[in-house]
Amino acid sequence: MRYVLLICDDENGSPSQEELAVDPVHLAWKEALDERRAELFGARLRPVADATTVRVRDGETLATDGPFAETKDFIGGVVVIEAADLDEAIEIAAGHPYAARGCIEIRPVWE
Amino acid sequence: MHRDPPGLGVTATHDAVRAAVSAAYRDEWGQVVATLIGQTQDWDLAEDCTQEAFEAALATWPRDGIPRRPGAWLTTTARHRATDRLRRDAVGRAKLRQLAVLAREPDEPAVDEIPDDRLRLIFTCCHPALPFEARVALTLRTLAGLSTAEIAKAFLTAETTMAQRLVRAKRKIAEAGIPYRVPPAELLPQRLAAVLGVLYLIFNEGYAEQDGRRALTAEAIHLTRVLVRLMPHEPEPAGLLALMLLHESRRTSRIEADVLVPLEHQDRSKWDRGLIDEGVAVLGQAMAMLRPGPYQVQAAIAVCHATAPDSERTNWRQIAGLYAELAWLAPSPVVELNRAVAIAMSEGIPAGLALVDELTESGRLDGYYLLPATKADLLRRAGQVSEAKAAYKQALEQAPTEAERRYLARRLDEF
Numbered sequence A: 001m002r003y004v005l006l007i008c009d010d011e012n013g014s015p016s017q018e019e020l021a022v023d024p025v026h027l028a029w030k031e032a033l034d035e036r037r038a039e040l041f042g043a044r045l046r047p048v049a050d051a052t053t054v055r056v057r058d059g060e061t062l063a064t065d066g067p068f069a070e071t072k073d074f075i076g077g078v079v080v081i082e083a084a085d086l087d088e089a090i091e092i093a094a095g096h097p098y099a100a101r102g103c104i105e106i107r108p109v110w111e
Numbered sequence B: 001m002h003r004d005p006p007g008l009g010v011t012a013t014h015d016a017v018r019a020a021v022s023a024a025y026r027d028e029w030g031q032v033v034a035t036l037i038g039q040t041q042d043w044d045l046a047e048d049c050t051q052e053a054f055e056a057a058l059a060t061w062p063r064d065g066i067p068r069r070p071g072a073w074l075t076t077t078a079r080h081r082a083t084d085r086l087r088r089d090a091v092g093r094a095k096l097r098q099l100a101v102l103a104r105e106p107d108e109p110a111v112d113e114i115p116d117d118r119l120r121l122i123f124t125c126c127h128p129a130l131p132f133e134a135r136v137a138l139t140l141r142t143l144a145g146l147s148t149a150e151i152a153k154a155f156l157t158a159e160t161t162m163a164q165r166l167v168r169a170k171r172k173i174a175e176a177g178i179p180y181r182v183p184p185a186e187l188l189p190q191r192l193a194a195v196l197g198v199l200y201l202i203f204n205e206g207y208a209e210q211d212g213r214r215a216l217t218a219e220a221i222h223l224t225r226v227l228v229r230l231m232p233h234e235p236e237p238a239g240l241l242a243l244m245l246l247h248e249s250r251r252t253s254r255i256e257a258d259v260l261v262p263l264e265h266q267d268r269s270k271w272d273r274g275l276i277d278e279g280v281a282v283l284g285q286a287m288a289m290l291r292p293g294p295y296q297v298q299a300a301i302a303v304c305h306a307t308a309p310d311s312e313r314t315n316w317r318q319i320a321g322l323y324a325e326l327a328w329l330a331p332s333p334v335v336e337l338n339r340a341v342a343i344a345m346s347e348g349i350p351a352g353l354a355l356v357d358e359l360t361e362s363g364r365l366d367g368y369y370l371l372p373a374t375k376a377d378l379l380r381r382a383g384q385v386s387e388a389k390a391a392y393k394q395a396l397e398q399a400p401t402e403a404e405r406r407y408l409a410r411r412l413d414e415f
Helices: A017-022 A024-036 A086-094 A097-101 B014-040 B043-064 B070-088 B090-098 B118-125 B132-143 B148-154 B159-175 B188-208 B212-230 B235-249 B273-287 B294-306 B316-329 B333-347 B349-362 B370-381 B385-398 B402-413
Strands: A002-009 A039-044 A052-057 A060-065 A074-082 A103-108
Touching (some): A002 A086, A024 A086, A024 A097, A086 A103, A097 A103, B014 B070, B014 B132, B043 B070, B070 B090, B118 B132, B273 B294, B316 B333, B333 B370
Antiparallel strands (some): A002 A103, A039 A074
16 A cells, blocks of 8 residues: 655754754664665655745635644645555654654545 | 254244343354454444344244254354355455455355454453543443444443444454554553443442442353453453452442441441452452552452451551552542541541541642542541531532432431
């Protein structure tokens, strides 16, 4: 099954790209993922300050600043994985460094 | 269709058939559903076909006799129904080709080799990715065979709400890919704790009330017995079973004329000795595995109470020690409160009251009626009348059931 992992935190003291690139927990996670050949796609997202939300209402396109919802945690990365079942997806998600600092939402892909 | 060899099935009276079918319903429902889910991965199909198999039993057993192994008969019949249904539609036919087990039919006579899939079923029903209420409902529906209406009634929920809850849970199992299996060793402690939590909640729901929900305690005990049989090398299921049996042994003396009777004043001659003996024996087997856990410790505390002649001659020192162990294994302010009572009874009221005051100050039990109720009881024993009264009044405001309120009101009247 394919799952999308939404990597979230509250953006307080998030690691920079450089810090994340040498974070041993993140490196170990990437390595484990490569070993499983589980990652199909992955992207880190810039902070919500750079986000734009688009809505179309009554035929009019409204673009607004910021994320779609005011929540405590923001999506900071997206990884698409192939896993045997939810338990494997949970195991993979639990190894990501953000699982300890924020949370990872696991969403099965609509197939 | 599978039939027992001639001569074994004897034409049976309707009463005998009814009795046999209801016994089979209690003992075999979960296993038949579990086997069918294992083979078809389709929860609704499994439930429907199991239901039909029981209806077929009611119709044919009076004529053909009660089979020697009702469970095997029901499983085979339900499986035939499932195969028929799958053959009828195109998606089903495609699915059928993938299912070697079903394709082997009908020569497959291995009724003794039907694997017990109930363990896989219970771990799937209690998967942490499902909402807690859904785990409880799913366990009662698929393993215990309670109808949606019965579960709704037991949890004081509208039937449509309960039906929705079950539909959503089954959908999530399929769509989120919750595996149908017993978790591997590294996940087992955590997942087993989730299963035991669901079973204990079912028991407590039935235990708290003296009304129609009582049947839930019987279901919980039955399911826990099954779990103990299926996991003979795990001590905690046995610990939970012992705990349930020991609580059950004194349920009828817990409430008299709609008023709660505290342990101290219960008529111990009414306690069910058979259940106590079984609870003690089951706990002994669990503890022999030398892997203590929170349910074993709670059962050990229950044994101290169940085997003491009265409150005076209860080994409160040992109970205080067990609560300390429990607080270490499964920290909780409620455990601290119980330890405070045991300390009060073994070391003196002031020592216990000091612990209760600490808990009150921490604010961790705010709104929990047993905090002021315990404080009131200890103050009354210490002869501090006005403080005791104030605490009883506070407890009275927070008590959740009528029986508990009546008990507290009576206490208050006694001053």
